[in-house]
Amino acid sequence: MLDAAWLIPAFPLLGFAVLLVFGRRMGEPIAGWVATFASLGSFLSTVGVFFALQGEATDERFHIVTLFTWVSSGSFTVDAGLLIDPLSITMCLFITGVGTLIHLYSIGYMHGDEKFSTFFVYLNLFVASMLVLVLGDNLLLTFLGWEGVGACSYFLISFWFTDPANATAGKKAFVTNRVGDFGFMLAAFLVFVELGSINYADILTRAGELSTFSATLIVVLFLLAATGKSAQIPLFVWLPDAMAGPTPVSALIHAATMVTSGVFLLTRLNPVLAEAEVWSLGLIAWLGALTALFAATAAVAQNDIKKVLAYSTVSQLGYMVLAVGVGGYVPAIFHMITHAFFKALLFLGSGSVIHGLHEEQDMRRMGGVARFMPITAMTFVIGWLAIAGVPPFSGFWSKDEVLLLAWNADGLGGPALWAVGLITALLTAFYMTRQVILTFLGRTRFFDPTPEEIESARAARLDEAREGIGAAEEAHASAMAAVEKAEADVTKRQDALTKAQESLVDATAAVAASSEGADGHDKLVKALDKAEKAVPKAETALAKATDGVSAANDGVREAEEARAVAIVAVDRVSAAEVAAPSEFVTAQTPKPEIEGLEEYLPESYAHRREYHPHESPWTMTTPLVVLAGLAIVAGALNLPFTKELHFLEHWLEPSLFGNEAKVTASAATKWLLAIIAILVGAVAIVASFAVYLRGRFDPSRIEAEPLRQAWYVDDSYASFMGGPGRRLFDGIAWFDRTIVDGAVRGTAGGLSSIGRTLRVTQPGFVRSYALGISVGTLFVMVWFLGRLYA
Amino acid sequence: MSPLALLAVDEAAASPSFAILPALILVPVLTAVAIAFLPGRRADYLKVAALTGSTITGAFSLYVLAQFDIDDPGLQFVTQQDWIPSLGLSWFLAVDGISLFLVVLTGLLFPIAILTTEPHHDAKPYYAWLMLLMAGSMGAFLALDLLLFFLFFEVVLVPMYFLIGGWGHGNRVQAAMKFFLYTMAASALMLVGIVSVVFLSAAATGGPTFDVTALAEAQALSDTAALLVFITFAIAFAVKVPVFPVHTWLPDAHTEAPTAGSVILAGVMLKLGTYGLIRFGVYLFPAVVDQYGLVLMTLGVIGIIYGAAAATMQRDLKRLVAYSSVAHMGFIVLGIFALNSQGLEGAVLQMVNHGISTGALFILVGWVYERRHTRQISALGGLQKAAPVMAGVFTLVMLSSIGLPGLNGFVGEFLILLGAFSSARWWAVVATAGVILAALYLLWAYQRSFHGPAEGENADMADLRLSEFMGILPLLVLIVGLGVYPKPVLDRIAPAVDELVSHVEAHAEDFSEQEPAPVERRGTEELISTAEEAHEGAKEGEE
Numbered sequence A: 001m002l003d004a005a006w007l008i009p010a011f012p013l014l015g016f017a018v019l020l021v022f023g024r025r026m027g028e029p030i031a032g033w034v035a036t037f038a039s040l041g042s043f044l045s046t047v048g049v050f051f052a053l054q055g056e057a058t059d060e061r062f063h064i065v066t067l068f069t070w071v072s073s074g075s076f077t078v079d080a081g082l083l084i085d086p087l088s089i090t091m092c093l094f095i096t097g098v099g100t101l102i103h104l105y106s107i108g109y110m111h112g113d114e115k116f117s118t119f120f121v122y123l124n125l126f127v128a129s130m131l132v133l134v135l136g137d138n139l140l141l142t143f144l145g146w147e148g149v150g151a152c153s154y155f156l157i158s159f160w161f162t163d164p165a166n167a168t169a170g171k172k173a174f175v176t177n178r179v180g181d182f183g184f185m186l187a188a189f190l191v192f193v194e195l196g197s198i199n200y201a202d203i204l205t206r207a208g209e210l211s212t213f214s215a216t217l218i219v220v221l222f223l224l225a226a227t228g229k230s231a232q233i234p235l236f237v238w239l240p241d242a243m244a245g246p247t248p249v250s251a252l253i254h255a256a257t258m259v260t261s262g263v264f265l266l267t268r269l270n271p272v273l274a275e276a277e278v279w280s281l282g283l284i285a286w287l288g289a290l291t292a293l294f295a296a297t298a299a300v301a302q303n304d305i306k307k308v309l310a311y312s313t314v315s316q317l318g319y320m321v322l323a324v325g326v327g328g329y330v331p332a333i334f335h336m337i338t339h340a341f342f343k344a345l346l347f348l349g350s351g352s353v354i355h356g357l358h359e360e361q362d363m364r365r366m367g368g369v370a371r372f373m374p375i376t377a378m379t380f381v382i383g384w385l386a387i388a389g390v391p392p393f394s395g396f397w398s399k400d401e402v403l404l405l406a407w408n409a410d411g412l413g414g415p416a417l418w419a420v421g422l423i424t425a426l427l428t429a430f431y432m433t434r435q436v437i438l439t440f441l442g443r444t445r446f447f448d449p450t451p452e453e454i455e456s457a458r459a460a461r462l463d464e465a466r467e468g469i470g471a472a473e474e475a476h477a478s479a480m481a482a483v484e485k486a487e488a489d490v491t492k493r494q495d496a497l498t499k500a501q502e503s504l505v506d507a508t509a510a511v512a513a514s515s516e517g518a519d520g521h522d523k524l525v526k527a528l529d530k531a532e533k534a535v536p537k538a539e540t541a542l543a544k545a546t547d548g549v550s551a552a553n554d555g556v557r558e559a560e561e562a563r564a565v566a567i568v569a570v571d572r573v574s575a576a577e578v579a580a581p582s583e584f585v586t587a588q589t590p591k592p593e594i595e596g597l598e599e600y601l602p603e604s605y606a607h608r609r610e611y612h613p614h615e616s617p618w619t620m621t622t623p624l625v626v627l628a629g630l631a632i633v634a635g636a637l638n639l640p641f642t643k644e645l646h647f648l649e650h651w652l653e654p655s656l657f658g659n660e661a662k663v664t665a666s667a668a669t670k671w672l673l674a675i676i677a678i679l680v681g682a683v684a685i686v687a688s689f690a691v692y693l694r695g696r697f698d699p700s701r702i703e704a705e706p707l708r709q710a711w712y713v714d715d716s717y718a719s720f721m722g723g724p725g726r727r728l729f730d731g732i733a734w735f736d737r738t739i740v741d742g743a744v745r746g747t748a749g750g751l752s753s754i755g756r757t758l759r760v761t762q763p764g765f766v767r768s769y770a771l772g773i774s775v776g777t778l779f780v781m782v783w784f785l786g787r788l789y790a
Numbered sequence B: 001m002s003p004l005a006l007l008a009v010d011e012a013a014a015s016p017s018f019a020i021l022p023a024l025i026l027v028p029v030l031t032a033v034a035i036a037f038l039p040g041r042r043a044d045y046l047k048v049a050a051l052t053g054s055t056i057t058g059a060f061s062l063y064v065l066a067q068f069d070i071d072d073p074g075l076q077f078v079t080q081q082d083w084i085p086s087l088g089l090s091w092f093l094a095v096d097g098i099s100l101f102l103v104v105l106t107g108l109l110f111p112i113a114i115l116t117t118e119p120h121h122d123a124k125p126y127y128a129w130l131m132l133l134m135a136g137s138m139g140a141f142l143a144l145d146l147l148l149f150f151l152f153f154e155v156v157l158v159p160m161y162f163l164i165g166g167w168g169h170g171n172r173v174q175a176a177m178k179f180f181l182y183t184m185a186a187s188a189l190m191l192v193g194i195v196s197v198v199f200l201s202a203a204a205t206g207g208p209t210f211d212v213t214a215l216a217e218a219q220a221l222s223d224t225a226a227l228l229v230f231i232t233f234a235i236a237f238a239v240k241v242p243v244f245p246v247h248t249w250l251p252d253a254h255t256e257a258p259t260a261g262s263v264i265l266a267g268v269m270l271k272l273g274t275y276g277l278i279r280f281g282v283y284l285f286p287a288v289v290d291q292y293g294l295v296l297m298t299l300g301v302i303g304i305i306y307g308a309a310a311a312t313m314q315r316d317l318k319r320l321v322a323y324s325s326v327a328h329m330g331f332i333v334l335g336i337f338a339l340n341s342q343g344l345e346g347a348v349l350q351m352v353n354h355g356i357s358t359g360a361l362f363i364l365v366g367w368v369y370e371r372r373h374t375r376q377i378s379a380l381g382g383l384q385k386a387a388p389v390m391a392g393v394f395t396l397v398m399l400s401s402i403g404l405p406g407l408n409g410f411v412g413e414f415l416i417l418l419g420a421f422s423s424a425r426w427w428a429v430v431a432t433a434g435v436i437l438a439a440l441y442l443l444w445a446y447q448r449s450f451h452g453p454a455e456g457e458n459a460d461m462a463d464l465r466l467s468e469f470m471g472i473l474p475l476l477v478l479i480v481g482l483g484v485y486p487k488p489v490l491d492r493i494a495p496a497v498d499e500l501v502s503h504v505e506a507h508a509e510d511f512s513e514q515e516p517a518p519v520e521r522r523g524t525e526e527l528i529s530t531a532e533e534a535h536e537g538a539k540e541g542e543e
Helices: A002-026 A030-054 A086-109 A116-135 A139-157 A164-195 A200-209 A212-229 A238-244 A247-256 A258-268 A270-275 A278-299 A305-325 A329-356 A374-387 A394-408 A414-440 A451-513 A521-579 A603-610 A618-638 A647-656 A667-693 A710-759 A766-789 B002-014 B020-037 B043-067 B097-116 B123-142 B146-155 B157-167 B172-200 B212-218 B223-240 B249-256 B259-282 B286-312 B317-338 B341-372 B388-402 B408-423 B425-450 B456-460 B466-484 B487-507 B524-542
Strands: A063-073 A076-084 B076-084 B089-095
Touching: A002 A030, A002 A063, A002 A076, A002 A086, A002 A116, A030 A086, A030 A116, A063 A139, A063 B341, A063 B408, A063 B487, A063 B524, A076 A086, A076 A116, A076 A139, A086 A116, A086 A247, A086 A258, A086 A329, A086 A618, A086 A647, A116 A139, A116 A247, A116 A258, A139 A164, A139 A212, A139 A238, A139 A247, A139 A258, A164 A200, A164 A212, A164 A238, A164 B408, A164 B425, A200 A270, A200 B524, A212 A258, A212 A270, A212 A278, A238 A247, A238 A305, A238 A710, A247 A258, A247 A305, A247 A329, A258 A270, A258 A305, A258 A329, A258 A647, A270 A278, A278 A305, A278 A414, A278 A710, A305 A329, A305 A394, A305 A414, A329 A374, A329 A394, A329 A618, A329 A647, A374 A394, A374 A414, A374 A618, A394 A414, A394 A618, A394 A667, A414 A667, A451 A521, A618 A647, A647 B524, A710 B172, A710 B286, B020 B043, B020 B076, B020 B089, B020 B097, B020 B123, B043 B097, B043 B123, B089 B097, B089 B123, B089 B146, B097 B123, B097 B259, B097 B341, B097 B466, B097 B487, B123 B146, B123 B157, B123 B259, B146 B157, B146 B172, B146 B212, B146 B259, B157 B172, B157 B259, B172 B223, B172 B249, B223 B259, B223 B286, B249 B259, B249 B317, B259 B286, B259 B317, B259 B341, B259 B487, B286 B317, B286 B425, B286 B487, B317 B341, B317 B408, B317 B425, B341 B388, B341 B408, B341 B466, B341 B487, B388 B408, B388 B425, B388 B466, B408 B425, B408 B466
Parallel strands: none
Antiparallel strands: A063 A076, B076 B089
């Protein structure tokens, strides 16, 4: 079976080839199943090899499978060969195991994506590259895998390439890692120059021949490589951005497997580390410890559910690097395994939440998700307990081992390393609890109107209120006009009445003056009669007109009132700005005040109200459940109580060549350290509950801006590259155009002006050439004749 | 050309077996003649004719590869015929491990360049010039008579001049003139050098001879003379490579040339410079090279960093690829003057790799230009959406150019750096930093052209046609094949390189190859015993 170890990388490689050619035709979901079974085949082969290897005597668990000579030149030869030993097979087991689960998960997660099959092409290629990385029997083959996983990471981060942010993140990951590769290549050269070989069999058995200086230099250069792939200070900046890729990618590549390559490499080369100066090991340990602390502080203030996990990954990788630095290779690998389980679980859980909540990634918009997604929530809680260091979940055991080894480190400031690790553990428990609360507990903020929606509703409401003022003003103006008209009418009616009264008086006088029977008397009586009737008529008209005036005045008053109401409304809507939702959220954060705005909210709000958050399909929940199980029990790999329970330590022993640091602390110290760690974790969890569940403390005082920006490291790099870096490159391009090529053009210009001068001698007329030839011949003849007769 | 061609016919007839090397020159020449007699209106006939001629030549070069004796470090398929005996001139053709793959590369790239591109006008002279260019390139790689080499070396300029000037883009006439005058002026001095080395060696070689092997064995020049003559050679080759700071003809020529011209220029003609540096630099002047090689290594390293930095800021995609050549050729120069197995083998391998990758990149950029009528990176964007297959092919070629392990570019680059690290450590350190920059400029250009949202014409650009894909497929196969299994190539290069290194060792005082001594390889057993020792040690420690 050991000789069949080539099957391990062959399965995913075959899957890659098949999917590359036929993937599109297979489509969804067949392409996904092909890839999953390729990964599963690899896992089963690994299991077979594992048992075969276990069948050997402890110290004989090494086997090299040589496939063919890859590169050979002079005294330099490397094979395409696989080194099967406890370390590489341990790596393979969790790579293919977790890998298969994540393939399965992806079938559900990538459902409906137009590039469904392409995704699995990359995923299988990734698994194959990762396996080559850990199985390669020489540095060059490891480098092949190292770069292969980097390329796949690049493809998958920029998978949804139409968004420039994703494309940028992919490129950033690749280029940042290249800086680390610079270290890898130089280290490999140095190993070759010093040992004449870069095969692990030679390096591991002959590391003692290295001078301390060379060994130190090699270690430092490989550390540079590790800071790239394993995202340590100063090259960690690509990993948080790498979350732009689909979530299964974050889980597999950027949490469980690829990012552990740096730790694996340093562990693989433990005999070289053993030859190096102590300060270089201290450098490794402190770099890891500081990265762990630094990233944990940044994780406290992130709102994107995946960003929290990304910084958390950087932080946890810091633990592993710290462990390697203090000679704790077993704790490093132990933590790598448990971390692969619980962090993959957490990422997949977050992916499930994102999937269930309509691609929402902002935790401020989550809350109460446990109601809709019970399986996701349950498994996520297990992941949380594991990473927060709660016994008996797996993370507690592995982290405790790391901390113990840190405490134990002589000459590297052990207790200080331990303290940094402990503070990191405190922060880890704190921010992970925050994540669980904000995501799964409390009120569901998903259905709340978003700040954008509220803003848009407010704007709509304001517009309407402003329109109300306009309408009221118009009404007022027309009411005023009506009043004027009515008043004019009153005046007219008044005049008419006066006139009528006057004519009555006149008519009465005229009747009195004339005698009865006199001529025209009847006529006058008739006129008097008419005048008598006209007066009450005019009086009635006047009264009506007066009524009209008061009615018009009422209209004006009404219009004024309407205007006042409209103005008040505008003022109120304007004032509502103050009540915009806070950017700091706890489970107690109330629903934003939207009274009077409901009907103005945009359609997106209504759509979301109709959206039903749902649990993910079985392809996604099955991996969650399996990983949750592993996250619970993985601690059993290496329980500290008796020597017999150190399974992992015994298993890895041959690969470590006696370089594992010995723990000298007494049993009492160990118990004390463990109890302190448990207490610190408990305090952090309680504090986080107080802040984020109960709302006893204002989170804005914790989530400070420098933390949210991860201490502005990334920004500084970006402004350096965009500023002086870019100017330097522009300067070189300018120098080439103007100076280097300018010199050439200047020379050419000079030559051509010389040519123009000389052209005078070549006018192109045959007669002038003839003249020249004649004169020349004459000269020659004269010269010969002169010599002849001299 | 024609007297040489006639001679070749005589030679082929005279020799008992079929003389394959003259055929590599003759077939393209005859094809060019045939094309001259074909009707000019039918571009498709002309293309078929050129494709046939170049493919037959390519097949012959593959035959040479197949028949090449892997264990023979010396010259093979030798054809030597007196030409002008009184002057020591001869028609001397041969291949060895150093030129073998350059001949094959030439035989491969011409048919592909012809297949994948169209001239658009005046097809007849276009194909005729291309075939003459093929003949000249073959001749230059095969000739081992100094003057014959020089003739071929100069002759290739003419077809390339007309190809750039006649079928190029915007500033083509100026670019063609610059290319021609620059390289011509640089090689003029070499002729003086050639005549000098021949006549200064005449006493030692028993009469003047242009036979490179005889001159190399004689080593008759004084130190000063050798240095001066070497300088004339080095200048000619440095311009051709091109080495910083005499590279500025290249961006113009590459950018303005038609696609096939760029492919051949980058893929084949630049190699004349690095090939010349090995064959006529290291081989003829081992002592000078040993003493002053560091100067050229320095220029190579500057080229790596400088070319990459300049490439990063280019706005024209084709110009960017052109500058990347400056960087890549810098690696090759670095490898040559490392003067050890890894450096030299890596350099020869990288010549082939660069021809494949950069040739493919120029073909791809040409296709983008055909479709979009622009090469300005800022005018492109989101092409991957409309053309996923082209994007995939571009990605593979780009990663090969970046030097991703598993693809061809890596093996050569790694061996060069490894060799340079053994002989000039700090130069290798700086050069390795160039590896970072290669990723930067290519990925950035790819991102701006292929990623992001697609708008306007970018959104409906046509993807690769099947014929186009099949045309570039051989290069893709080689990119992967040479990356995974470079052994057959390295095995054929190695004996000739070893021979060359021992030649340098024999003729340069105080020179010894800078390479770690070979070690007995360890394996499973040693690992087991080391683990056992550690185990014992641990047990004792506990007790």
